[in-house]
Amino acid sequence: MLTYLLFALVVGSVYALLAQSLMLSWGLAGLVNLGLAGFFAVGAYASAMLVAWGHAPVLLGPLAAMAAAGVAGLVVCFSTLRLRDDYLAIVTLGFAEVVRLVxxxxxxxxxxxxxxSGIPGFLRRESxxxxxxGTLALALLAVAAVYLLQRRLLRSPWGRALRSVREDETVxxxxxKNVVRFKAxxxxxxxxxxxxxxxxxxHYTxxxxxxxxQPLITIYIFLAVTAGGNARPAGAVVGAYLLVGFLEATRFAAEWLPELSALQRASLREMLVGLGLVVVLSLRPDGLLPERSQKAPSR
Known part of the structure; x- marks a missing residue:
């Protein structure tokens, strides 16, 4: 049971990183990224190929993953500079599907x-x-580091300029402001x-x-960020952990209905997730942690 709880917390930490990624691109910059699962896959494969096949040190894996996904993000961004809203969302969704098909x-x-398979972990699995x-500690450290980085960026002139781009690019x-540079x-x-x-x-699995x-991962992260608050790092983190907790809770709740098939139980879980989001947004339309208005810095 303890191993299961630790596994759920590690997955929650992974989702928290994805939620913070979406918060930055969508909540702060206004760029609707439906290709989140694609960048997730690029990072996973880049690290796995370097460490498992290239026999590089494990710690180089995350660095390679960030570099590969970041370059992929630049390519997608520069190829969609003239697109906004629905068109940008369609292109990013297509990118994720291309990555999966490749x-x-x-x-x-x-x-x-x-x-x-056989990707080395950050620690010995035999332990x-x-x-x-140990993996949970590293995952929580990564979540905290990204959280502090985004908090710093939000309060900086860069963050204020990015919010202005989100509100009105023309203004x-x-x-x-160099809109293209801030977007990229x-x-x-x-x-x-x-x-x-x-x-x-x-490296954990x-x-x-x-x-x-699958695209379902992107949908889950959108649900987490929407429920938690799409313009605050804390909202993204809280929403991600609550989503994973809710998903695991509904897994056990579905077992209370043995007369349902496995497919029907899975569908019931998705319905409960959607219902939970409706309830949260009905009570808190801006999410659990809505965006705060920032005052102009004093001179």
């Missing part, structure tokens, strides 16, 4: 549908409980955070495969 079919590069506790450009920086940084989440997930990066 991972499924390019056997020489990714191992195909068999995936990559048992120490492996889970921001007239005020002398935010999107690349958000993609790098998602890549870090992918690396942590791959020791296995990555295309089926692990």
């Amino acid at each position: 991972a499924s079919n390019e056997v020489w590069l990714t191992g195909g549908t068999d995936g990559i 048992g409980m120490a492996f889970h506790l 921001a450009a007239v005020a002398g 920086q935010a999107f690349a940084l958000a993609a790098a955070i998602a890549g870090l989440a992918g690396a942590l997930y791959g 020791s296995y990555v495969a295309p089926d692990q990066f």
